[in-house]
Amino acid sequence: MGDSAAHAGPKPQNQGSLPRVRVQRRPVHGVLLLDKPLGFSSNQALQKAKWLLRADKAGHTGTLDPLATGVLPLCFGAATKFSQQHLDAHKRYHAVLRLGQATATGDAEGDVLHTADVPPLTLADLERVALSMTGPVLQVPPMYSALKKDGKALYEYARAGLEVEREARAVEIFELKLALVLDVQGFTAIEIDVACSKGTYIRTLGEDIARALGTVGHLRALRRTQTGNFTEADCISIDVLEALPETQRLAALKPVDVLLPHHQPVTLIDEDAGRFLSGLRRRLAVPDATEVAVYGSQPRSLLGTAHISGGELVPTRLLNPLEIQQILAQAEIACAPITKT
Numbered sequence: 001m002g003d004s005a006a007h008a009g010p011k012p013q014n015q016g017s018l019p020r021v022r023v024q025r026r027p028v029h030g031v032l033l034l035d036k037p038l039g040f041s042s043n044q045a046l047q048k049a050k051w052l053l054r055a056d057k058a059g060h061t062g063t064l065d066p067l068a069t070g071v072l073p074l075c076f077g078a079a080t081k082f083s084q085q086h087l088d089a090h091k092r093y094h095a096v097l098r099l100g101q102a103t104a105t106g107d108a109e110g111d112v113l114h115t116a117d118v119p120p121l122t123l124a125d126l127e128r129v130a131l132s133m134t135g136p137v138l139q140v141p142p143m144y145s146a147l148k149k150d151g152k153a154l155y156e157y158a159r160a161g162l163e164v165e166r167e168a169r170a171v172e173i174f175e176l177k178l179a180l181v182l183d184v185q186g187f188t189a190i191e192i193d194v195a196c197s198k199g200t201y202i203r204t205l206g207e208d209i210a211r212a213l214g215t216v217g218h219l220r221a222l223r224r225t226q227t228g229n230f231t232e233a234d235c236i237s238i239d240v241l242e243a244l245p246e247t248q249r250l251a252a253l254k255p256v257d258v259l260l261p262h263h264q265p266v267t268l269i270d271e272d273a274g275r276f277l278s279g280l281r282r283r284l285a286v287p288d289a290t291e292v293a294v295y296g297s298q299p300r301s302l303l304g305t306a307h308i309s310g311g312e313l314v315p316t317r318l319l320n321p322l323e324i325q326q327i328l329a330q331a332e333i334a335c336a337p338i339t340k341t
Contacts, residue, residue, distance in 0.1 A: 028055035029077035029327045030253030035235035036064050036072040045238065049074055052241055053249055061086040062198070062227065067107050070224035071232055075259070078323045082259040082305065088198050089228030090174065095192040095219050097206040098183050102216035104158070105144040106203035116216045118188045126178040126190070129212045134176050138168040139204050172197040178209065183220050190217070229261050251334040256327065257302050263293035266313065270298055277303055277321060282313040301328055
């Protein structure tokens with residue numbers, strides 16, 4: 001798990017446990033943009049949403065740890081075929097870095113290891129540090145992370161009191177803004193607003209910022225505000241989803257092709273659509289393209305992804321006919337008027 005906020009430190013609270021009620025699963029297709037709540041692991045949030053939708057297949061695109069909140073795209077059914085498209089998406093986070101205390105995990109979940117004085121800080125100090133850390137950087141992954149070494153997750157070594165050598169990894173900070181504040185307990189802190197590449201550890205970034213300012217620090221709060229084209233304004237909370245009547249929950253899902261925002265759309269007539277779904281190449285009088293979203297026309301429906309090379313449309317990832325039928329039927333249910341009894 002190489003995402004920006006992810007780690008596997010102390011076990012999360014059991015806030016995301018599911019009711020012990022057996023539900024009848026069903027095929028559900030689409031993307032739920034979830035505002036992950038505090039205290040839930042990403043998997044707990046996924047399982048709760050999966051239970052509420054009665055979905056039989058689901059996955060998430062990039063992990064957030066229990067301390068973090070914010071944008072967590074969940075993929076259901078056919079959308080899981082294209083979830084890889086979103087794993088490489090750029091991210092944006094808002095974090096609060098408490099200065100003067102270092103913890104075992106780099107965040108509020110770990111024990112305080114040591115403290116240090118916080119020197120007087122100016123706006124110029126913050127601007128200098130932000131500038132120095134913008135652009136391509138190397139990060140050493142934290143011990144409390146799920147990265148594997150010799151087949152074993154790093155957090156397993158950390159829980160056993162061991163520290164192992166980790167190779168630095170190249171990531172990129174596209175934008176970094178720092179502001180001096182007091183946190184909710186009155187400690188000197190830094191508000192961090194950062195746009196970064198996948199694989200960036202914000203806890204490590206926070207520790208590096210504190211070190212560059214002449215002290216130590218750890219994250220007290222972390223929120224993912226954007227991933228790819230999805231922002232926190234697009235998201236729904238678990239509480240709101242749960243409060244919806246079950247008949248309205250499907251309407252909270254985005255269509256599968258929201259995962260393909262940069263794919264060139266191509267629409268095929270029925271005969272070509274059927275052959276494309278069989279994995280056959282189709283001739284097209286269009287320029288070459290590396291990422292294409294292919295649609296059928298009657299009715300309009302996503303068939304899969306492809307690339308165009310030498311005037312040929314070459315299938316990359318296909319939906320099957322049953323999935324397409326289920327997606328069309330689901331859309332009708334989601335758009336059906338609500339009838340009161």
